[in-house]
Amino acid sequence: MAKVTFNTDMCKGCGLCVDACPKNCLAIADDKLNQKGYSPAYMQYEEKCIGCAFCATMCPDCIITVEK
Amino acid sequence: MAVVFEKPKSLTDAPFHYCPGCPHGIIHRLVAEVIDELGIEGKAIGVAPVGCAVMAYDYFTCDMIEAPHGRAPAVATGIKRCRPDNVVFTYQGDGDLASIGMAETVHSAARNENITVIFVNNAIYGMTGGQMAPTSLPGQVTQTSPYGRDVKHCGWPIRVSEMLATLEGPEYVARVAVNNVKNVKNAKKAIKRAFENQIEGKGFSLVEVVSACPTNWGMTPKAALEWVESDMLPYYPIGVYKDRSAGEGK
Numbered sequence: 001m002a003k004v005t006f007n008t009d010m011c012k013g014c015g016l017c018v019d020a021c022p023k024n025c026l027a028i029a030d031d032k033l034n035q036k037g038y039s040p041a042y043m044q045y046e047e048k049c050i051g052c053a054f055c056a057t058m059c060p061d062c063i064i065t066v067e068k
Numbered sequence: 069m070a071v072v073f074e075k076p077k078s079l080t081d082a083p084f085h086y087c088p089g090c091p092h093g094i095i096h097r098l099v100a101e102v103i104d105e106l107g108i109e110g111k112a113i114g115v116a117p118v119g120c121a122v123m124a125y126d127y128f129t130c131d132m133i134e135a136p137h138g139r140a141p142a143v144a145t146g147i148k149r150c151r152p153d154n155v156v157f158t159y160q161g162d163g164d165l166a167s168i169g170m171a172e173t174v175h176s177a178a179r180n181e182n183i184t185v186i187f188v189n190n191a192i193y194g195m196t197g198g199q200m201a202p203t204s205l206p207g208q209v210t211q212t213s214p215y216g217r218d219v220k221h222c223g224w225p226i227r228v229s230e231m232l233a234t235l236e237g238p239e240y241v242a243r244v245a246v247n248n249v250k251n252v253k254n255a256k257k258a259i260k261r262a263f264e265n266q267i268e269g270k271g272f273s274l275v276e277v278v279s280a281c282p283t284n285w286g287m288t289p290k291a292a293l294e295w296v297e298s299d300m301l302p303y304y305p306i307g308v309y310k311d312r313s314a315g316e317g318k
Contacts, residue, residue: 003069014089014282014289019133020249054249058211060093061084062076067069 002051004043007063011040015062017055023048026055072152076100078109082126089289090277091246092120095188096127099250102260103130106267112155113147117169119161120194138169141176145182155266157184162203163193166228171226171232172204173274178272180237184262187228190279191300198284202226205303210284212266225303233309239271241310245278247296251306258308270313278304 004025011034018026018041027044034040043049052068078100086092088148103112112130116122117135125132135143148156153233165173165187175181192210193199200210201218203225207216215224229243240262244255255277262273278300287295308314 007122011081012088016089016289016293019290031135036303051072054075057249058094058254060088060090061096062079064073065071065075066073068072 001047002049004046004049004051004055005006005013006008006041006043007065008040008042009035010037010061011038012061013038014060015038015041016058016060017041020054020058022052022054023050025049031040071299073180076104078103078112078129080127080129084127085123086120087283089280089282089292090120091190091277091293092188094246094252095159095186095255095277095279096124096261098246099157099186099254100128102254102263103128105227105260106263108155108263109224110291111153112157113151115144115156115158117148117158117160117164118195119164121161121188121194124159138164138167139172140164140169141172141183141185144185145176145179145181147268148183150183152182155184155263157263157266159186160188161194162187162189162191162201164201167260168225173209174232174235177232177272177274178235178237180239182266182269182271183273184266185272185274186259186262187276188279189206189228189276189304190281191225192281192284194281198281203304205299227304229274229304229309232274236275238271238289238310239312240265240273240308241276242274242308243276243278243304243306245296245301245306247278247280247301254306265313276304278306281302
């Protein structure tokens with residue numbers, strides 16, 4: 001099982017991680033705002049995550065840490 | 069659990085000032101990962117351009133210097149000649165490298181200066197608000213070409229990699245893209261190669277990274293990366309255009 005951690009307050013909600021995820025685990029939290037005023041990405045289905053780190057590879061703000 | 073992916077040590081904790089979805093952050097990270105992997109953080113010197121990446125010196129932990137507009141290869145030439153043991157790289161956009169800095173770029177390539185150039189091509193002037201760049205595509209709508217780039221009036225976009233590959237000078241010229249995971253991984257390989265060439269004393273290496281500008285293209289980050297695939301890559305094909313040690317190109 002893999003663990004994906006977001007530095008949520010640095011997220012700009014661009015959604016590139018959501019599009020990159022092959023298992024559709026991630027989503028944008030439309031009902032939340034972070035410190036910057038963006039709706040951040042979050043892990044919706046942790047059990048489906050395979051730890052491929054595609055999300056972190058496409059994240060332009062380096063806010064994702066992946067453990068496996 | 070082992071860490072599979074984390075922020076490279078050669079990047080500072082400062083948040084990027086780039087717009088949401090701007091691939092500059094991806095390219096910064098690739099450069100930082102390569103610096104980490106080659107263990108050259110202590111002797112790398114970066115030259116920041118004028119453009120969106122003007123504040124790149126805030127983001128890298130290695131020594132950085134800010135060059136006047138377009139002059140990064142000239143500044144890097146000076147640093148490298150004075151301090152040949154340091155690893156010197158420039159990080160430039162298309163407005164900086166392909167417009168005002170074209171002379172410095174071509175001549176440093178022709179002299180085969182032992183530097184590494186990271187050239188981010190997003191086909192527009194980002195920082196100044198989306199004006200037409202020398203790399204804007206035919207028909208591309210920008211602030212200064214509201215009816216689309218008219219090639220009869222403005223000329224054709226410049227393919228920098230192909231042009232530099234015709235010179236005898238440069239060691240390595242490659243074009244990569246960062247529009248999907250596969251291309252990002254290949255981009256990192258090319259950037260690593262460009263740094264290794266310098267460490268081995270082989271000479272001028274340029275990696276052109278086809279990037280996106282969601283804000284000034286007026287697209288979502290996802291649509292911008294799709295536009296890179298559908299419109300930019302056909303005009304700017306990915307590939308190695310010159311690799312003297314491998315015998316590719318001229």
